[in-house]
Amino acid sequence: MQCNFNYKRMTGAKEKILFIINPKSGVQSKKNIPRMVEKRIDRNRYDLSVEYTSYAGHATEITASAVEKGFDVVVAVGGDGTINEVARALVHTKTSLGVIPCGSGNGFARHIGIPMDVKKAIDFINKAEHTKIDYGKLNDIPFFCACGVGFDALVSNDFAKGNTRGLASYVQKTLIDWVNYKPEVYEVVVDSVKKKYKAFLIACGNASQYGNNAFITPFASMRDGLLSVSVLKPFTPVDVPLIVLQLFSNTLDKNSHLTTISARKITIKRKNAAPVHYDGEPAVMDAELNIEVVPDGLKVLVSPGWDGTCNPLPLYKQMFDAITGTMPVPQIPLHKLK
Numbered sequence: 001m002q003c004n005f006n007y008k009r010m011t012g013a014k015e016k017i018l019f020i021i022n023p024k025s026g027v028q029s030k031k032n033i034p035r036m037v038e039k040r041i042d043r044n045r046y047d048l049s050v051e052y053t054s055y056a057g058h059a060t061e062i063t064a065s066a067v068e069k070g071f072d073v074v075v076a077v078g079g080d081g082t083i084n085e086v087a088r089a090l091v092h093t094k095t096s097l098g099v100i101p102c103g104s105g106n107g108f109a110r111h112i113g114i115p116m117d118v119k120k121a122i123d124f125i126n127k128a129e130h131t132k133i134d135y136g137k138l139n140d141i142p143f144f145c146a147c148g149v150g151f152d153a154l155v156s157n158d159f160a161k162g163n164t165r166g167l168a169s170y171v172q173k174t175l176i177d178w179v180n181y182k183p184e185v186y187e188v189v190v191d192s193v194k195k196k197y198k199a200f201l202i203a204c205g206n207a208s209q210y211g212n213n214a215f216i217t218p219f220a221s222m223r224d225g226l227l228s229v230s231v232l233k234p235f236t237p238v239d240v241p242l243i244v245l246q247l248f249s250n251t252l253d254k255n256s257h258l259t260t261i262s263a264r265k266i267t268i269k270r271k272n273a274a275p276v277h278y279d280g281e282p283a284v285m286d287a288e289l290n291i292e293v294v295p296d297g298l299k300v301l302v303s304p305g306w307d308g309t310c311n312p313l314p315l316y317k318q319m320f321d322a323i324t325g326t327m328p329v330p331q332i333p334l335h336k337l338k
Helices: 005-012 033-042 058-068 081-089 107-112 118-127 151-163 167-180 239-248 316-323
Strands: 015-021 044-054 071-078 095-102 128-139 141-143 145-151 184-190 193-199 201-205 225-231 258-263 267-270 275-277 281-285 288-302
Touching: 005 281, 033 044, 033 118, 058 071, 058 081, 081 095, 081 141, 081 258, 095 107, 095 118, 118 141, 128 151, 145 151, 145 167, 145 184, 151 201, 151 275, 151 281, 184 258, 193 201, 193 225, 225 288
Parallel strands: 015 044, 015 071, 071 095, 095 288
Antiparallel strands: 128 141, 128 288, 145 201, 145 275, 184 193, 184 267, 201 225, 225 258, 267 288, 275 281
């Protein structure tokens, strides 16, 4: 449901906005972001504050305090993990989530259409409107982009243990894990209907992609009250080039190894406790996983008229964006910022 009436904007009162910066997320330096925000934020619309996180979970604590203080917007400056920490304290409140994408994958921001460039992302916030979106829960833990089991969960767990971030590091971990990985048999229950799948991975998307323009759940919408579920069955090395091409061109649904499901609730049963991921964050959970969507549970800043789906860039721009997004951003002297 879109919020059509904004009392503060109608009366000319300013909205209180807080930027929470995670200095450790992604590969980009955050040093110059506060100055960029100060120079570009619309002072006629927003009354600005900035805080930094110091440890895991700190963003959730800062956000909860901001809600109590009556902030209208809290902006997560980081990746999908930072967004998860901020958003979980915003669900079912009157405070909206904003995003400056500075993570490794930025799946949430890419789905909404937020620019990857920091200055353009600030301009996006200046012009955005408040809209409600859905979010998911994995065994009662909130997620806002995607969660999953299988190969991607294994890679996510291994990726988190590494000291480097970005697409290059993720590809390296993927290739290493590929060698020894064995697909598992899962029992999937949707609307009391049970089916068994031998799967390479199962992904449940509120958003359409993991990040870096890798579209694992092409049909996902953040405003339809449903999760888009992709069951990718085992495949051979010969199939890999086509799967990769379809993954990055948002056409994976055309692959014969993929089964797609739309569901409000889904139960996934495995033989043993094993790795999972939610919004890129790794964890080990019980053999049985209960996943559901919560409609209209979070307010976010989006472009006017946004319908909840992702409008992908052309493939050549996606690949350029993915490659350049793995490179550290050079330090820019503050006096040269415009």
